Amino acid sequence: MLSVRSFTKEDIPRVVELRRRILDWGEPPSKENLKEFFRQTFLENPWDKAAASSLVCQDDKTQRIIGFLGVVPRPMLLNGTRLQVAVCTQFIVEPAHRGLAGLQLLNTFFSGLQDLALCDEASENVRKIWQFLGGTTSLLYSIHWVRPLRPCAFALSAIRNRKQLSWLALAATPFAKLVDFLAVRIPGSHLYQSPPSVPAEDLSPKTFLSLMSDVVGNSQLCPEYDESTWKWVLDRSERMVRYGNFQKVVVKDKTGEVLGWYLYYLNRGGVSEVLQIAARKGSVDDVLGHLIYNAWQHGSVVLSGRLEPRLMQAFSDRYCLLHCGGFWTLVHSKKPDLLTALCQGNAFLSRMEGEWCLRID
Secondary structure, three states, X not given: OEEEEEOOHHHHHHHHHHHHHHOOOOOXXXXXXXXXXXXXXXXXXXXXXXXXOOEXXXXXXXXXXXXXXXXXXXXXXXXXXXXXXXXXXXXXXXXXHHHHHHHHHHHHHHOOOOOEEEEEEEOHHHHHHHHHOOOEEOOHHHEEEEEEOOHHHHHHHHHHOOOOXXXXXXXXXXXXXXXXXXXXXXXXXXXXXXXXXXXXXXXXXXXXXXXXHHHHOOOOEEEOOOHHHHHHHHHHHHHOHHHOEEEEEEEEOOOOOEEEEEEEEEOOOOEEEEEEEEEOOOOHHXXXXXXXXXXXXXXXXXXXXXXXXXXXXXXXXXXXXXXXXXXXXXEEOOOHHHHHHHHOOOEOOOHHHOOHHHOOO
C-alpha cells in the first residue's frame, strides 16, 4: 500500500538517499549539500508553503520513501488578480514503483489548492504522465532559441568530443577563428556586430521592482515579486557559477529612460544561457541587440534561451534559430482563462519563474 503526504524536514535524509541512488551519476553533490538544498528550496523558500507543499510517496508497509515531488509556490497576477501558481521539480521515483507512485504523486499535486500547476523542464516521460492525468503541454513556452555568435567555433564544439573527429576540430580551429572574425565585421552579414546605440548598467533590485509592472504588466499573466522573493531568486541564480558569470543588465535610452533588461550567464568560449528578457513596447530590438553584442564582445560562442512568444518576430529578425523539444513546459489548471493566456502566448513566463532557480547549484 502506497500513500502520499507532505514533505517534512524529517524526510530530508531519506529523500537525499533516494536522489543519490536514482539520479546522481559521476561526481554527485555531497550528502550535506543535498540536505541543505532540499531544506532551503522546499522548506525555507520565502513563499507561503500552505498554498502548495512538496510531496513524498511512502510504502506504508516498510515506511520507505519511494518517491518525491518538489513543489514551490509562486504567486502571479492574472489580469491584475492575484492567484497561486505551484512549480514542481525534482520528480524522483524508485524504478520499481514508477507507474503507480508517479501517478499518485502527480495526481495528489494536481488536487492541491493552486490555481495553476507548472513544470517547465519536463522530460518526455514526465510529459506523458502529465497529459495522461489531464495536464497540457504549452507548446509556445516549450520553444527554445539559439543565436550563434561564433558559428564555426560552435560547429567545432559539436565534434570536438567525438573521438574519431577530434583531430578535425583541432586542424580546423585556425580557419574557424578567421571565418568567425570576418563574419561579424562584414556589413550585410547576418552575423554582423556593431556597438549598440543605447547605454546600459547593472540592474538593481530597486529598478527591477519599480519597473516590473510597467514593462510586463500588459501580459495577461505575469509574476509577482517583492524585495525578499526577488532577492531569493537572484541569490540562487548567482550561485550557479557552473553556467558562467551571472549578468543583470538594464538598457536605457539616451535620456535615461529604461527600455528593458536582460539576465544571462556569460560563458566565455561556450554557451551563454539567457534567463529573462523584458522590454517596453517598441524597444525589443534595442534590448535584444544589446544582449547579443554584450555576449559576443565578451567571448561567448552562442546564446541560448527559452522563447518569449510575444518577442518571436524580434528573435527572427536577429537570426535566432528556434527549436522545440528536450525540455517541455507543462501546465494544469481548472481555470480556462489561465490556460488560454498560456496557449495564446499572453503570459510573461521566463526561466526565472520556473524550475531553473530550483536546480541544485
